[in-house]
Structures are given as structure tokens and as C-alpha cells.
Amino acid sequence: MLELDNIVKAFGGFRAVDGCTFSVNKGEILGLVGPNGAGKTTLFGVIAGALQPTSGTIRFLGEDVTHLSTDALFHKGLVRTFQIPHEFHRLTVLENLMMVPPNQPGENLFANWLAWGKVRACEEEVRARAVETLAFLELTHVTEERAGNLSGGQKKLLELGRTMMTDAKLVLLDEPAAGVNRTLLRKLEEKIQILNRERGYTFILIEHDMEMIEKLCQPVVCMAEGKVLIQGDFHTVRSDPRVLEAYLGEPAGAEREQAQHDPHIEEVREQELHKEDL
Ligand SMILES: Nc1ncnc2c1ncn2[C@@H]1O[C@H](COP(=O)(O)OP(=O)(O)OP(=O)(O)O)[C@@H](O)[C@H]1O
Numbered sequence: 094m095l096e097l098d099n100i101v102k103a104f105g106g107f108r109a110v111d112g113c114t115f116s117v118n119k120g121e122i123l124g125l126v127g128p129n130g131a132g133k134t135t136l137f138g139v140i141a142g143a144l145q146p147t148s149g150t151i152r153f154l155g156e157d158v159t160h161l162s163t164d165a166l167f168h169k170g171l172v173r174t175f176q177i178p179h180e181f182h183r184l185t186v187l188e189n190l191m192m193v194p195p196n197q198p199g200e201n202l203f204a205n206w207l208a209w210g211k212v213r214a215c216e217e218e219v220r221a222r223a224v225e226t227l228a229f230l231e232l233t234h235v236t237e238e239r240a241g242n243l244s245g246g247q248k249k250l251l252e253l254g255r256t257m258m259t260d261a262k263l264v265l266l267d268e269p270a271a272g273v274n275r276t277l278l279r280k281l282e283e284k285i286q287i288l289n290r291e292r293g294y295t296f297i298l299i300e301h302d303m304e305m306i307e308k309l310c311q312p313v314v315c316m317a318e319g320k321v322l323i324q325g326d327f328h329t330v331r332s333d334p335r336v337l338e339a340y341l342g343e344p345a346g347a348e349r350e351q352a353q354h355d356p357h358i359e360e361v362r363e364q365e366l367h368k369e370d371l
């Protein structure tokens with residue numbers, strides 16, 4: 094479905110992505126892991142058309158899409174969510190979903206004049222889809238809430254919801270688990286699995302939460318310093334000495350990993366996140 098061939102993205106003399114080659118097959122949830130600064134988010138930017146690659150090619154559904162814009166890729170079904178949620182915080186949750194579908198007739202003044210009936214019908218259709226999406230994500234109770242008031246976990250669910258308002262084929266998820274409490278995390282995992290198995294979505298999932306990667310992803314690709322170190326199943330990647338070295342050699346990553354497994358820190362974090370969700 095997606096083929097990356099020797100992708101390089103340089104910022105000045107620094108190669109944040111340094112020759113990445115791998116493919117994603119239809120129906121997969123590919124896990125993209127690697128220490129902080131490995132180049133994962135930059136690679137997402139390149140795949141989604143937000144950043145022009147310095148060199149290399151990208152094929153999506155058999156077509157060369159290397160130089161297409163984010164918009165053009167979005168229309169082809171390639172959709173990205175962000176490491177930091179991009180909700181419109183003054184709009185309601187429902188409005189956030191309703192403004193996603195591209196080319197709504199209501200956005201065009203002349204269409205408003207000429208085809209009022211069509212605009213209304215389309216808006217009703219979009220509304221119905223948004224309502225259904227909120228029900229699927231179990232967010233119906235916050236339909237009229239301002240998106241800015243949602244908890245971190247709910248915002249991540251809303252981001253996932255926005256991909257469901259499009260006819261997405263490949264969804265790029267950047268750290269969906271970050272800042273999400275355990276309960277909402279389980280829900281998020283379950284929704285991703287349903288979207289994958291029942292609705293045919295293919296995913297690339299960037300995550301530092303290894304439990305989530307283990308549960309959802311096959312295959313797993315590990316990046317470090319802009320390069321692909323290894324691709325394989327979770328256990329092969331996890332136990333590869335190059336992967337261990339990459340994580341240990343990167344202090345911020347190592348600390349973050351350790352924090353995730355320190356029962357005390359975990360407990361404090363859980364309490365804070367729980368408070369946030371009440
Ligand atoms: N616009 C930019 N200009 C210059 N350097 C950048 C830019 N964007 C990213 N970088 C650098 O590229 C490297 C890769 O960053 P990136 O955000 O892709 O890493 P990451 O793997 O997503 O890390 P994390 O796990 O912390 O999110 C980092 O050293 C970062 O500082």
C-alpha cells in the first residue's frame with residue numbers, strides 16, 4: 094500500500110531522516126519505534142506531504158506521490174494525526190468532527206446560493222456521520238462540550254474520530270498513548286483494532302508505550318538516528334542488540350523508558366491523569 098524508498102529529509106546539514114526504506118501492506122498496523130529524536134515524526138511529515146523529502150520516493154496505492162501536498166494525499170485516503178492534538182478548542186466536539194470532510198458544498202458561497210437543498214442534505218449526512226463516530230468512540234456524553242475542555246485522552250480519541258470522518262485508507266498515528274490514562278488507553282487500543290479489522294484501515298503507529306506496540310503492531314520498524322535499524326515482529330525487534338543499544342545510548346529515551354516502568358512514577362502519573370479525566 095505504501096512504499097518508502099530511501100527517504101532522506103535534511104534540515105541544513107543535519108539528516109533527520111537518513112535513507113529510510115520500508116513498506117506497509119494493506120491491513121497492517123505497522124509499529125514505528127525508536128528513541129527520542131530518531132526521526133519518526135519527521136518521517137510522518139514527509140509521508141503526509143507536510144515536508145518535502147530531500148531525496149527518495151514514496152508510492153501510495155501504486156502511484157508515485159512523492160511531491161503531492163497534504164491535501165492531495167488526504168483526498169487519496171492518507172491521513173495523519175499529531176503528537177500534540179490539533180483540536181479547535183473553542184468549537185464543540187461535534188463541530189470539530191463536522192468540519193473535517195473536504196469539499197463540503199456549504200464551504201462555497203455560490204453553492205450555498207445555487208443548491209441550498211444539496212447543502213442541507215450534505216450537512217445532515219456529515220452530522221449523522223459525526224454522531225455515529227462519537228457513539229463509536231463512546232464520546233456521546235461530550236458532544237456539545239468545547240473541545241478545549243476535553244481530557245488528554247479524550248482529545249486523542251477525538252483525533253482518531255477526525256480520521257473516521259474521511260474515507261481514510263492509511264492512518265498515521267503519532268503517539269496516541271502519550272498522556273492517556275490506562276482506561277482510555279484500553280479504549281483507544283480497542284477502537285484502533287476495530288477500525289483495522291472491521292473497517293479496513295491500515296495504520297502506522299508511532300509509540301513509546303511498548304505494551305501498546307506489542308498488543309497491536311505487526312510488523313515493527315525501529316528507527317535510530319534517521320535510519321531503519323531493523324524490521325520484524327515485536328519480540329525480534331525488542332531483543333535485537335542494536336535496538337537495545339540505540340535506546341541505551343540516548344539518555345532522554347532511556348529515562349522515559351525507565352519512568353514508564355517505575356511503579357512509583359507510574360502511580361503518580363495515573364493519579365494525575367485520573368484527576369484530569371474526572
Ligand atoms: N524543522 C526542523 N528543523 C531542524 N531540525 C528538526 C526539525 N524537525 C525535527 N528536527 C530534528 O530532527 C530530529 C528528529 O526529530 P523527530 O521529531 O522526527 O524525532 P522523533 O523520533 O519523532 O522523536 P520523539 O520520539 O521525541 O517524538 C531531532 O533531532 C529534531 O531536533
Ligand SMILES: [Mg+2]
Binds near residue numbers: 133176
Ligand atoms: Mg515524534
